[in-house]
Amino acid sequence: MQDQEDACRLTGLGRTYGKGVSAHRALDRIDLTIRSNEFFTLLGPSGCGKTTLLRLIGGFDQPTVGEIAIFGRNVAGLPPEDRPVNTVFQTYALFPHLTVAQNVGFALRMLGRPKAEIAATVARMVALVGLEGMEHRRPDQLSGGQKQRVALARALAPGPKILLLDEPLSALDAKLRQRMRSELKALQRETGITFVFVTHDQDEALAMSDRIAVMQGGRVQQLGKPEEIYEAPANRFVADFIGGANLIPARIGAGGAMSEGLGVVPAKGDLGAEVTLAIRPERLAILPAGLQQPGDLGPLRVTERIYMGNELSFRLEGASVPLHVTLPRGGLRGAQDFAPGDSVCLRAEPGAIRVLAS
Template identity: 50%
Template structure:
């Protein structure tokens, strides 16, 4: 019989962490009771709106801010109280902060020189980093002679050159245009996979979080509301804020008809019955009024007599790959469904009565 394998030590362990700015009546609590483990070699994202505390948490991990209380451990070592230079981390900020008078290669090797590394090691590592970010042909150019996306690659290469255990990225793609941002999302994930370095990424952009991350922590008001994989966060949001912040969604008020172990049967607006999944720790009883969430792609136009919901089309919006059809349900609740554009089928005209059929497992009960 094989011995049980020990649980790997997290790369970053945060326990009971709070951060308060100011004192007395002017005090502001930016972070409250953060408990978080970030695994070695994972792409971890802190996601939330402006002011939610995600950048403050990143700065506490980096050492630019010290916690008001709590513990921060990196690779098992307590680092609370240590400055940035004493931690095995590097940070890439929104502004690339490249030296304009230096070449691309000189910018990449600068940090290694400051660490006192031998000249041959600096040269070899710089060459490796240029190859990693596919910038060998740009080695002798100045930052003003390359594009914004290329400057971002140089900033990443400079941060990766000392081989930190953790790379912290504070909304590094926000200054790029949409197409370049999408390209850099793929590039960042490639770099993280090839280097095996733990990436902690801060963003308010849900698409960035969903496409790159191994796990996501959704933050609001200085707290982590939900932690999970992209599919868990998207398909099984536990709270209204998470469901509303991640992707397009519909909210329905329903009544519990029957409470089971992991699901409940609910009565939808209009009277149809459907099963709904439950988040951990929430167990409503029969007769309770609850809110459920359903994603637009989980509904299809169907036969009104057999549909779960019925309503009137108010508008249709063409998005190229799909069309969003907006419907007012019988009780006045707005509802959006997403239909793939797999042909030339026109959407129903405004004013058309339609039936909506919900997929099995489409409904998730949420906390308000």
Template identity: 50%
Template sequence: MPEPGAEATRPSKNAIELRNVGKSFGAGANAFFALKDVSANIGENEFFTLLGPSGCGKTTLLRCIAGFEEPTRGEILLYDQDIASLPPYRRPVNTVFQSYALFPHMTVGENVGFGLQMLNRPRDEIASTVNEMLRLVQMEELRDRRTSEISGGQQQRVALARALAPKPKVLLLDEPLSALDLKLRKEMQVELKRLQTETGITFIFVTHDQEEALTMSDRVAVMNKGDILQIGSPREIYNQPKHRFVADFIGDINFLDAIVTECGVTCQAEIVDVGMVEFLREGEIAVGQHITLAIRPERITLSAQARHPCRIENIVYHGTDTIYHLRLPNDDRMLARSQNSEGHAPAWQTGDDIGWAAAPDALAVIADNPS
């Protein structure tokens, strides 16, 4: 498993290509566009996550790849073969759903081998594959237990083993961890990434949980209203969001309205150095343009000597860190997060007038500032 936040190496070969995929329901003025010309390349042996709020189109896109929905337009290629018109059973793709759809009257081993039986695989091959899959998901000891007699986390492992048994080229996972409690969900995040790395199968994972996406993924596609807004590594999505929605959806963040001037960026009537020279040189942002500066709370430093004044309105203790709720001179609000040191009380108190600062590389520039 790669180090959290590490940059992912982009696979050289695509497992899935999405070319201007659209999906609409209804017709005419009543048509609803669940997907709007979605294009993306998903690499071989990649853990790729579709992340977004409910109704953004991520599950619809997954169902189009699986064959349960037919795109209204566009192409879906699996290793350069157009599969958009193929029925689900003819696609080398398997799906793990939110409800695991296990057979309660069957044992764990029988559930894992069921798909192979439907494919008329030889009996010895089925037995060997079931053994391999149960070892992979660490369920050998429960082979003869009925699935109605095991826990939710164990059922999830059985569903994964059953989906992996036919050795699909791509495994689709539609929020498979949503029914698990928090501690088990965190454990299964690590297990899923281990399984993907060990099997070498491309995983396409759907979730609305930002932590899941950042923890497991090689790359993340953030979706909203049927569009993919940004694709990148977890580090890129978190630290360099290109859209205000992406920045706001992933974790806590502060927004400051600003305007580009000849000297740099004016924010709260001050000039802020955010490395704007490169943006101006490349023509991405013009002088006079309104922009948004996005700053993560953990990148803010509080100090009595800092140049930007603020007042502490509230202090919230979170165990590992403390959140400071700040009010700025123009009445905007901001969050700052500092990691707690054992045995040390917070350096500041509610009502203190202090200052804040942030390094230039802590500020992401978002050009789609809403009016």
């Protein structure tokens, strides 16, 4: 990376809608730095503030407090057309009266670039997203995936320093979404442009991002690489939102955490503290109750067996909350299958149990 400058720095950024008692704090004093050449994802459920944040960076909305700097330049009060930022809109927002080529060349035409330059850039962008031969079609003659590519090419054509993507894959079917993921990632590497990607889909976020900011309630809950977010969730919300987790209330005692029905679980913490144990369903092994050793969780009773093709999942009762275990289908080979009513225990992989503040 030749450019170590920060692409976008948000300082104490807040956005409040309405006034007085009905005021809604969509963004609550966000401090965030997006690095240059990074695929950065804002991940969270709807209403978490991720789209508001994107609109503030794009200039479509103004912050109530705080500052936004894009490549070191404060962009307060700068309208969208004057920011070195372009957006891929959720609904694509392609101009229906213009052809593919005219859509892609729109920004350069608005900037008054010479015709030859526009034609060359349009040809390059159309090729980049693989739409050769479609230049003269209108948006209503394109499929969803093709529209998506036009929207991408159109936003990339003026050569933005940052590309904002607002849930761009949500309108596509599952297969196409998979393919566009890899294409987007490849495009980001090829162009070297900083991508800021908004999504509520954790798979998308994990698969594409260099770093993820998990958002909830207008705040960043955790910021980190996909592995960090998944393996070391900072709090209950992140643990539950990303990938799902068994969240078990427990109290730290001598020799481990004590939890109802589970015995003593190997975990560290301040003596007597009320904590939440977070365990990923796929990081547990399921064994007959008879094989239980110290440190295993149980005994528990199987209440449901859910077959899902590539994996097999069990619902267990006997602890203070119902627990879930997921086994890859391969993991069952040689291992014992269980049926509702069976008495079992669970063995956690080393490091699988995370202790979170309640």
